[in-house]
Amino acid sequence: MSEPLVEVLTFEGCPHAEPALELAKRVIAESGSGATVRRVDLPDADAAEAHRFLGSPTIRVNGRDIEPGAERDQYVLSCRIYRTDSGVRGEPDEQWLREALSAAG
Numbered sequence: 001m002s003e004p005l006v007e008v009l010t011f012e013g014c015p016h017a018e019p020a021l022e023l024a025k026r027v028i029a030e031s032g033s034g035a036t037v038r039r040v041d042l043p044d045a046d047a048a049e050a051h052r053f054l055g056s057p058t059i060r061v062n063g064r065d066i067e068p069g070a071e072r073d074q075y076v077l078s079c080r081i082y083r084t085d086s087g088v089r090g091e092p093d094e095q096w097l098r099e100a101l102s103a104a105g
Contacts, residue, residue, distance in 0.1 A: 004035040004104040006097075009051060009058040011042050011077055016090035020057035023091055033101045035061070048077040055080025059092055061100040067092055 006024050010017035021039055028035045042048050042056075053075045059066050067082065084093040 004033060004061050004101060005063075006035045006037045006101070007040050007058075007060045007063075008037065009040045009042060009053055009060065010056040014056040014079065016057050016079070020059060020091045023094060024059055024097065027094060027097045027101070031098065031101055033105050035101060035104075042077060045077050049075045051075070053077065057091060059097060061097070061104050064100065066096040066100040068096065 006028060008017070008021045008024050010020070017039075021037070024037050028037060040051070042051060042053055047053070054065065054070060054072055055076065055078050058080060079090070082089050082092050086093070
């Protein structure tokens with residue numbers, strides 16, 4: 001079985017892109033999963049549509065969004081807000097990433 005692929009989808013200028021990328025790297029290192037991290041910068045609205053982009057930052061493990069219930073039918077080049085147990089944030093909940101890696105591994 002291959003190691004999971006973690007994608008951090010974002011766009012240039014997103015203030016939460018680097019924190020989300022660092023979150024992914026840290027959680028992967030701590031979990032010992034051996035996952036690969038790839039940053040994907042989307043340049044325009046057409047790319048957002050093509051990638052089914054829910055906003056920046058989006059973290060996916062093996063192509064699946066880590067936010068529980070994250071299904072929408074509109075894809076936009078915009079910021080993303082997460083409603084987590086610790087409040088509204090610009091990055092997804094760390095536990096969601098841990099659970100997604102566990103399920104993928």
